[in-house]
Amino acid sequence: MTSVLDVQNLQVSYRSREVRPRPVLSGVSFDLGPGEVLGVLGESGSGKSTLAASVLRLLPPNGHIGSGAVFFEGKNLFQATSEELRQIRGARIALIFQEPSLALHPTIRVGEQVRQVLAAHQSAAKSALNERTREIFAQLFPQDSSRILRSYPHQLSGGQRQRALIAQAIACNPAIVIADEPTAALDPVTQMEILAIFRSLRETLGLAMIFITHNPALLSGFADRILVLYAGQVVEWGPAETVLRAPKHPYTKALFESLPAISVENEKSRKNQLPVIPGNSSPSSLPRKGCSFEPRCPWRMDLCTEFEPALVNLGGTHVVSCFKYKD
Amino acid sequence: MEPVLKVENLVKRYAKRTLVGPPQDFLALDGVSFAVSSRSTLAIVGESGSGKSTLASCIACLEAPTSGNIWFEGRNLAHSAESELRKTRPQIQLIFPDPASSLNSCWSILEIVAEPLALQGKLGRKERELLACSLLERVGLSAEIAARPASGLSGGQRQRLAIARALTLDPKILILDEALSSLDCSTQAQIANLLLELQDTLGMTFLFITHDLTMAAHLADEIAVMSAGRIVEHGPTADVLRNPSHEATRQLLAAVPQLPRSSWPAIQQ
C-alpha cells in the first residue's frame, strides 16, 4: 500500500541570536496511508504546530528547513515551485489552524471565505462555486446553513467557527486534512460534535487525516495510528490501540499515568497527588547531548546522557526511540 | 460546621436597552444557591453560556448581583458598601483562564507578584520582595527567575505566577475560572497537585469552575452542575458521577473523552 504522505528526516529550526539554535524538529519521519487517521500527540514545545506548518512550507520568515523531504503523491514538496505549492495548499492538502476565532478573516462573510478557497483552485463559473459552497454548508450545518453562510465570524459561536474552518478545508475535496488542535477552545459537548464530524467526513470522503492534539483521550477510538512527539523528536509511533493501552516509551507512559480519570471505583485516588512528570520541556531545560527526555525519565541510564536513541522496531508497526528496548 | 461561603438565590440580569421597544434582558444567573465548607473544593461544571463565569465574578465581588445574598464571614457581600467590599476582596481571589492576558508581560515576575502588596501599602519594599520570593518558591517557581520579564514564561508557569500573586493577600477562597483549561495535560496535572498541596497546608477553599469533568472529579469534594443560569444538580462527587439525575449532567458525562485503560472500568450511567 503506497503512502499518500511520506515525511523523511524532517529537521526544522528557527533562526535566533544563538549561533547553533536548537532545532524545533529533528529527524522526524513517518508516513500516512490513504484514508488513515494519524494522531500526533504532543504538548507545547514538542514542535507539533511546526510539523503541521512545515508540511506545507508555511513557516514564518525566521523558520528554516534544515533537511528532510516530504513526499506527496510522488512529489517532494520541498522542491516544488511556489505555484505548485499554492495549487496543493487547500486543494490537495488542507490545514486547519488552531484558534478558529483567529483563523477566519474578521470582515468577510464565512460563506465568501469558503467560496474564495474554491475560486483559488477551480476555474468554474461563479454560480457553480456558489452552489458548491451551499452544498458544503448544508453538509456541515444541518440547520440554519443559509444564515451561517451569510454571517461574519464574530456572529458565530466557537463550535460554528470551527465548522466553518472545516468547510474551508474540505471544500476542494483534499486527500489529506491536517488539523492542529481543532477542539482545544471548545467545551466537551461541542468537542464531541466536531470529532463526530471528522469521523463522518473520513467515511464519506475517504480523507486521510493528521490530528494534532495534546489530549490523548481524544484519539481513543478515532485515530488509526499515534505518533508521540517530544522536544521535536518522534519518541513512539504505532497502532493507536497499542500505544494507548500499553505505551512503551517512558514519556508516553508517564504522560498517561499523570492524567486523572473519572471512575467511581477510583475514589481513593481522588484528591491525591497525581504522578506527574517532574520538570518541563522548555528549550532551556533540554540537554544538549543524549536523549532529550533523560532529565525527567524515571528509567534513565548512563547511556542516555551520552547518546541519542534510535528508533527500535517492536514488532508490527510499533517503533520506540528508547535504549530500554534494544534489539 | 458553618460553611465558609453561602450563596442564596443569586440572580444576575443584564439589561439591553433599546431606544424604542421593551428592554431585552439576559438572565445570566437565575436563582443560584449553594454552600461551601471550609477546606473543601466545590466544582461548578457546565457548558459554555451556563453562567459559570458570571457566578465567579459575582462571588469575587467584581460585579454586583441583581438580587440574592452572598454570605461570607458573617457579611452579606451582595449588599455591602464599596468600602466594606474593598476589605473583603483580598479574601476571595480569582484566577483567570488565560494566563497570557491576565498578566502584564512587560513587568518582571517579582513585580507582578509583589503588586498586590504594593497596592496595599502595608509592608516596606524589602519585606515585600522577601514575601514575594518565598511565595514564588511555594508555587514551584524558583526565585532565580524573579527578575526576568513575565513574557518568557510558559502557560503553566504563568498560572503558577497568577496563583502566587493571589496568595500574597492570604485569601480564604480561591476561585479558579477555567484556570487549567488552556494548559497541556501534563501541566494541568502539575498545577492540580500544587492546588491540592496548598489546600492541605494553607487550609484554603476552592471554587473550581470548569467544563472538564475529569479534572473536576479528581479535585472536588462536591460537584454542582449548571445549566442556563441554574444549578440543576449538586452533591458529593461520587454520587453525582454514579447517579446523575439531570440530563445536563448525563450529557457532560457522555462527552468526556476517556483513555482505554484496561484496569479502569467505564463510568456507570
Next chain:
Amino acid sequence: MMRYLLRRLAHALLLILGVSVLAFLFAALAPGNYFDEMRLNPQIAPETLTALRVQYELDRPLPLRYASWVNSVLHGQMGFSFAYNSPVAPLLLVRAKNTLLLTVTATLLAWAIALPLGVWSAERLGLLPDRVISWGTATLLVIPDLALALGLLVLAVRTHRFPTGGMVSLDSQSLSAAGKIRDLAAHMALPVAALVLSSLPLLVRHVRAAVAEVLQAPFLLAAEGHGIPRLTLLFRYALLAAANPLLSLFGFSIGALLSGSLLIEVVMSWPGLGPFLLEAILARDIYVVIGGVLFSTIFLAAGNFLADMFLYWLDPRIRAESAPR
C-alpha cells in the same frame, strides 16, 4: 443603520455650527477692520468711514451680526465682501473649484501611488526595498512644503518645460479644446507634483504600518494555507483588514481638500482659495475669511462623515457594536 447615520450627521452639523461661531468670534475680535486702511487716507473724511461702518453693520453687537450672517448663509450668500463689493458665496465657489481641481487630482494620485507602494513595502518589511522607501519617505517628510514648491519652480525655470505659475496661459482663449486641456495640464503639473510629494510620505508610512500589522495575523497565514493567490491575499484580505485606520486617514485626506493646498497655491500663483483667503485676511475682509473657514470645515466634516459611512459599510463588527441593544 439610520440611527448611526443620523447620529453622525448630527455630530457633523454641530461641528460646523461650533466652528462658525468660533470663526466669527475670532474674526470679529481681531483688532482692526476693513476700513482702517482708509483712515490713513486723508482724502476720506471720518464721517464717511463711520457711515460706511454703519452701512455694513460693523457697529452692531456681535450676536446680532452673527444672527444676520447665519441668515445670509441660509440664503446662499454667506455674507458680503467689502473688497469685491459682492456676496461672498459666488466668489468662494469659483476659487474653490480651482482649488478642488488641484487637490482632487493630487489626492487621487497620492493614494494611487501610496497604496501599492505601502503594500509592497509591508510585504518586504525590514528588507532592502522597504528600507530604501522608508528613507525616501523620511526625507520627503523632513523637507518643508515651501522648499518642495520652490524647488519645483526652479526646475520649471531651468528646463523651460513647465509654466511657472498661473492656471492657464495668456493666450488660452485662442486654443482648441484639446489645446486648452493640454495647457491646463501643463499648468497643473507642478502644483500637483508638489502636493503629491508633500502628502505621499505620510500616506505610504500609514499604509505600510497598517498592512504590516495585518500580514502577521493568523487569518492571513490560514488563507495562504488554503492556496489563495498572492494578489488576492494582499489586496483583498490584507487591505480589507487594514481598512480601519486607512479609511480614517482617507477621511482626513478629503477633509484637507480645501485647506491643504494654501501654501502651494500662493507660491505657484494658482488662482484657488488659498491666495484669495490670504488677501482677505490681510485686508480684514472678515466675511470672506469666515466664509472660507466655513467651507473648509464643511469639507472636513463631510470627509469624516464619509469615512465613518465607509467604515460602517466595510466592517461588520462596527455595525454590531452600534446596533440597538
